[in-house]
Amino acid sequence: MARVSKEYYEFRKREIIDAALKVCEQKTVSSMTMQDIIDATGFSQGAIYRYYKNIDEILTDLLSRIHIEQYESIDKLNVTITSKYDEIAALRGLPLNKETIEKRRAYVAAVIREIHELWADELTKFMYPHKKIEFEFLVLANNYPERARDIFPKVIEGKDINLMFSELAKEIEDGVITPRISLEEFRKYNDAVYHGILNRAFAENSLKRNRDFDESNSYDLRKRYETFAYSSCFFLGLEEYLSIGKD
16 A cells, blocks of 8 residues: 555545445444445445454444534533533522522523523434434444444543533532432433433434324424423422523
8 A cells, every 4th residue: 555644544534434424324333334335435445445444443433423523512511501500609609598599599490491402402403314323323232242342442432411410419519409319310310311302303203204204293302302401400499490581
């Protein structure tokens, strides 16, 4: 192989991952083959293997690309959380009285509401192909655990919103919030509902490709997240504050 610049090498790899994204429009992650990539890129077999030894190396970079492209929305979530909790932190320096407790509770409820609105935006933006591919990677991990053990440790990790839970812990410690369930159970609940909404939305989007799909059964994604926000506030004992400051 002739020596090429690092920039050219990375450009070619991006082309291959672009092709993998297109293949995912027609096939599942676990059924994708090197021949599919060769056909999609128009590269020769020898050219493909200059950049990737096998399909799982391509899948590793594919999932990394998915995570990186979603960083923007996760960063937006964290900016929202940080800006609101900066306001709450300012209140923490004041005497803990009825007025400051009310303000802090209202701020937390506002954060919960805005996070769920941003989650709805993220899911709408990244349903295809990002969320579809992430879902299919879970299926691959279940069906081919040996492949998953090779792929996942090498993938660039996605971002999370652990900041929300650490800040909630401070509000609970100060006695501002008295949740109905433990913070750990609340975390598990959030994770389960978030992925439940995601999987239901993904399933419906798949069904919509069927010409016989009944639109009257359409899944109202934003309504689901409104309900999710309310239930989260309920478990935190903040449901009465959810509408404060809205609009």
